[in-house]
Amino acid sequence: MGSIMNWLNGLLDGSLLAGGIFLVIGVVGGVLLLLSLVLDGIFDAFDFGDGPLSLTTIAAFTAIFGFTAFGLVGAGVPTPLAGLLGAVAGVLGGAAAWWLSRVIRGAESTTAVTGDELVGSEAGVVLAIPAGGLGEVALVRHGERVSLSATAETAIPRGAQVRITQTITATSVRVELVSAAAGPSL
Template sequence: MGWFLGLGIAGLVVLALSLVFDGVLEGVGGGLDGLLSLPVIAGFVSALGFTGALATGAAGAGAVLATLAGIAAGTLAGWATWSFSRALLRDGAPAPRGEDLTGTSGAVVTAIPAGGYGEVLLHLAGQPVKYAAKAAAPVARGAEVWVESVLSPTSVTVRPVER
């Protein structure tokens, strides 16, 4: 039973290490596509160890039967970890682009002179981002503006919001 508990604890240690070193073994697997990731290995080893300890301690099973039960539970835990991580990585949401700013509102950070550039604070994918902004008429600092078009990856054309 001591060996099995040791394996279970070692699996938890590997899981803690996977928070820092995940991805190290990804290249080793070649076409295994994440089957050798640290979280999958940690799930397998922990389930093997703790199931084996339960089988020997609670059920009174021998070492061979406890090992087989542990391997079955470890395989199930490893597969569940792999499937869950694949589902999380398969989000499918496209990355935000600058063109997504058209039609959004923001606030002027640095006043925009007529025909010149100032700065506006906009939110792209929920993150505040400062852009150079151009407007047809002067816009004072602190004014709310709408993005009319995206000129470049770092600049936009805006117009003041009329209320």
């Protein structure tokens, strides 16, 4: 309890203005960081790409700088030194935020299947396709099972192998029978 009181007294002994300015900087940075993460894309006009000057990196620097300097001023560190140490902490925190955002973007799935990529692929029928109606086919792309709604001019039974001839939407395709023999069950 005594250390909290000393910290509060440090803010009130004439460094309240400096501490308050650092606190405002920290809060603004924290709010920007939160908004940039929660409402991804809302500040794209102010974003400088994915590099070290991305909005996320700048907001992390600002928040860490402000809160660190605020805490140091309250602990009795002279304002210029608190600002310098806050800046060092902000650079380290901003660098960590930049590295983390790059790791997250690198881990994003690249298994999206495009329509052009599907045409000509073979798939197994997992839900029979009535003539002119909808059934379901499945295939493996990029190591993942992909299920798609499928339509065909003729009825195709479950287990048959088909070739995709056209993509209709992102999740539906037109197929034709390759063989009536049952293929591997997907």
